[in-house]
Amino acid sequence: MMDRRQILRAGLLTPALLTPALALAEQFAGTYRPQAEQIAEGVWIVRGVDEPIAFANGGAIANSAILATEDGPVLFDPGVSREHGLALGAVALDLCGKPVARVYVSHLHPDHALGAAAFSPQIVHALPATRAELERDGNGFTDAMYRLLADWMKGTALVLPQGDLTEGDVIIGGRHIRLIALRGHSGGDLAILDQASGVLLAGDLVFNNRASSTPHADLAQWRLALDRLATTPHRLLVPGHGPLDRDGSAIAQTRDWIDWLEPALRQAVVQGMDMSEAGELPIPPRFAGMKAARYELQRSVSHLYPALEAELLPRL
Ligand SMILES: [Zn+2]
Numbered sequence: 001m002m003d004r005r006q007i008l009r010a011g012l013l014t015p016a017l018l019t020p021a022l023a024l025a026e027q028f029a030g031t032y033r034p035q036a037e038q039i040a041e042g043v044w045i046v047r048g049v050d051e052p053i054a055f056a057n058g059g060a061i062a063n064s065a066i067l068a069t070e071d072g073p074v075l076f077d078p079g080v081s082r083e084h085g086l087a088l089g090a091v092a093l094d095l096c097g098k099p100v101a102r103v104y105v106s107h108l109h110p111d112h113a114l115g116a117a118a119f120s121p122q123i124v125h126a127l128p129a130t131r132a133e134l135e136r137d138g139n140g141f142t143d144a145m146y147r148l149l150a151d152w153m154k155g156t157a158l159v160l161p162q163g164d165l166t167e168g169d170v171i172i173g174g175r176h177i178r179l180i181a182l183r184g185h186s187g188g189d190l191a192i193l194d195q196a197s198g199v200l201l202a203g204d205l206v207f208n209n210r211a212s213s214t215p216h217a218d219l220a221q222w223r224l225a226l227d228r229l230a231t232t233p234h235r236l237l238v239p240g241h242g243p244l245d246r247d248g249s250a251i252a253q254t255r256d257w258i259d260w261l262e263p264a265l266r267q268a269v270v271q272g273m274d275m276s277e278a279g280e281l282p283i284p285p286r287f288a289g290m291k292a293a294r295y296e297l298q299r300s301v302s303h304l305y306p307a308l309e310a311e312l313l314p315r316l
Contacts, residue, residue: 030058030152032079032087036095040197042068042175044095045238046088050210050291053080053111058152059145060084062111065201065238066092067194069173072101076192076201077240078115078124080145082156085118102172105161106203106240107186108133108216110141116159125163127181129188133216134160165190180232184222185212185240191229198235205229208242208250209289211296212257215303219258226255242291253290260284261297265304269312275305 036044048061059080066088067074073092078085089100105113105126113134116124126134138158146153167181176195183189185204192201204213205225229237230251237245245251268278279298287293 032058032060032084034060034064034079034084034087034091036066036091039236039238039244040194040199043194043197043199045244046091047243048111048241050242052292052295053145053148055149055152058084059111059149062109062204062240063238063242064088065199066095067175067177068096069101069175071173072096072098074102074104074172074175074177075100076104076238077106077112077203078103078118080111080114081149081153082115082117083152083154085115088115089118104165104190104192105130106190106201107188108137108141109186109204109213110145112203112240113138114142114145114153114156114158116161117156119159121159121162123163124159124161125165126161127188127190128164129183130186130190131161131164131188133187134158169195180228182225182228184218184220184225185214186216187218189225191232193232193234198233200229200232200234200237202229202237202239202251204240206237206239206245206250206254207257208237208239208245208253210239210242210291211287211293212254213296214258214261214300217258217303219262222258223255226251257287257290260287261300262304265301265308266312269305269308275301278305 034046036046038044044066046064048063049057051057051061053059053061062077065076073096075088075092079088092100103116103119103124105116108130142158165179167179169178178193180191182191189203189205191203237250239245239250264281278301283293
């Protein structure tokens with residue numbers, strides 16, 4: 001169990017989000033209804049809502065993708081809960097006529113990872129770093145999600161990925177894909193390039209018109225990962241959150257946000273602002289159309305400020 005302070009430190013919740021989900025559970029009638037949109041031959045995106053995790057959305061905020069193969073569909077990111085994973089699996093079965101053959105978990109965050117509970121652990125694969133991070137934080141995430149999402153989470157136990165990935169080209173059911181092992185948004189960030197379609201599944205290394213979240217970020221590594229994605233030829237990019245990127249702008253936008261965020265917070269520390277003042281920093285007009293910008297700025301302050309203060313403030 002994580003206590004409330006640990007959960008806050010892990011960046012899962014802001015105080016405003018600690019609403020009494022259990023009180024709402026009595027009238028619970030929620031059902032996940034994921035909608036798949038075909039974006040290339042044998043490739044579908046399932047969009048999350050561009051909001052913070054909340055009871056009202058069942059935590060279904062991350063994008064997922066489905067790739068058809070002769071052995072059955074590949075599901076990239078199985079959602080936030082067992083029910084969510086089951087619903088995504090049903091969509092994949094409907095589209096491809098076979099049950100899910102392989103699940104890839106892009107990284108440890110609960111909105112992407114906990115839906116693995118709907119699948120046999122043997123078909124769930126992730127980077128070794130992601131597996132290690134889930135071993136460390138997964139049960140804490142599950143507890144926190146139960147508190148926020150209540151009945152949406154029923155039956156969701158942590159499933160650790162059994163398949164450890166390494167970078168490289170693989171063929172699944174006749175489909176050629178490249179596994180790209182990166183880090184920066186978290187300690188292990190998997191991206192996948194579908195060779196036939198040129199669709200790049202970027203996970204949370206790329207956000208599109210939705211502000212990036214930073215609870216486990218290493219911003220220097222994140223920039224290197226963005227360099228790598230930018231130089232990986234692709235036609236379409238599925239971001240972890242936000243709409244499909246058709247014009248190549250989402251990688252640059254993600255970089256622009258973190259390149260603004262880090263010096264802005266450093267300057268706020270040097271100017272002597274406290275955390276609540278830093279959370280109210282003006283957001284540049286070029287990010288006006290970006291969803292959840294104020295919310296993610298305030299979360300980033302809570303994750304990044306203590307270390308910046310320790311680094312930048314004179315010791316008394
Ligand atoms: Zn994430």
